[in-house]
Amino acid sequence: MxxxxxxxxxxxxxxxxxxxxxxxxxxxxxxxxxxxxxxxxxxxxxxxxxxxxxxxIENENNSNTFKQLVSTVNTNIIGICEEIISMISKELNENLNEKIHISLTDHISFTLKRLLSNDTIQNPFLIETATLYKTEFELAKKAVKMLEEKTNIEIPEDEVGFIALHIHSARKKGELSNTIKYAFLSNTIIEFIEDELDITIDKHSIDYARFITHLRFTIERIINSSPIKNELLNAIKHAYPESYKLSSKICKLLEDELHKKVVEDETAYLVMHIERIKNNTKGSILK
The missing domain is CATH 2.30.24.10 (CAT RNA-binding domain)
Incomplete structure (x- = not known):
């Protein structure tokens, strides 16, 4: 170059x-x-x-923050993080948001300190993250392997999920807080369905993967105000009244969290996934 x-x-x-x-x-x-x-x-x-x-690093605030990191964080750790960022950018063949040089480095530095202090790393969104962001999760695994090889510190899988969220945020040019918020929202909805239907959803099942993926795109459509059309809206509404009622509650939850209107067509699409979950409670969906 x-x-x-x-x-x-x-x-x-x-x-x-x-x-x-x-x-x-x-x-x-x-x-x-x-x-x-x-x-x-x-x-x-x-x-x-x-x-x-x-x-x-073009942004002045980002530049100043990075310089603070350079002066306070172990130089070797910063170097490893930059090698990881380079690997991620190369694998994706994408330019990442410059904030990743700050957010990922700060996060990894703090995580390593916690691990050296024998703190437990717990990630409540691990399975959601692995399901929603498969590419980012695989790259995060490579990042963790690099960290382990260069620091001789054993890093738990929960940390893979956190690094994957940082990668996703850098790809989407968005704030990490939003990425975490949407993972939390997906997890909240899954727990809500489990409570309402009195079931335990197997998070390794294909039905779960389908639902959580659909939910991801639903959230994106709501955020971007790109409503979808469902020609079978009325038929679904009358055929599955109980699931429609549950789906309506979920959409109300989405409206409250995202501060956006959810069209009824989205409610109908969620119904079909809820029905699949209900019908499989004695199969792979029930743990």
Whole structure:
């Protein structure tokens, strides 16, 4: 990869593969195998140097926050996190939101401290995250493997789920808080259905996967105000009155949480998934 005019001035050597640099008054992160070996602060790296990945942090607030991280978080941990971010970007062939350099690094640093203190990491949205964000979850597994290899710290699967949420947030250019909120909302609805139907849903079943995936797209349509049309609305309403009543309660919950109107057509689509769950309570859906 050729860089723009102007040599890179080293601000911080994060590890042998990652440098925090300044080029043309812009802070950047360089990733290339061995690029940091033997280097020190204020050394210059030629703009013609081959670099596998260049990350820029354009937003001033983000830049200031990242510099605070660099000054407070273990340099080796920041370097590992940047290698992970580079891996994720390469695997997806996507540019990630620049906030991931802050949010993921801060999260991983704090998690490692907790694990070293023998704290328990618990993720209430693990199965929802693995089901909804399969690609991100697989990348998070790779990230955890990299962390374990470089730190010799055993990392629980619950942490895979948290890293996956960070990846999803960076892909969607959204706030991590929203990603977590929607995972929490999906989990809340599943628990609500279990209470209403007096069942325990097997979260490893195909019916669960179908429902949670449909719910994800339902939430996205509601947020984006992109209502769907259901030509069988009236037929479904009359054929499955009890499930329709439950679906209406779910849609009311969605309206309250998302502060958006949910059209009746969405209610009807949820009915069919509820019916499938009810009909399979003596099969794979019941634990």
């Amino acid at each position: 050729k860089n723009s005019t102007g040599d890179f001035k080293i601000i911080k050597v994060l590890n042998n593969n990652v440098l925090f640099v300044l080029q043309n008054n812009k802070e950047k992160i360089l990733f290339e195998r061995g690029i940091g070996f033997g280097k020190k602060i204020d050394d210059l790296i030629s703009a013609d140097t081959h670099v596998e990945k260049v990350f820029s």
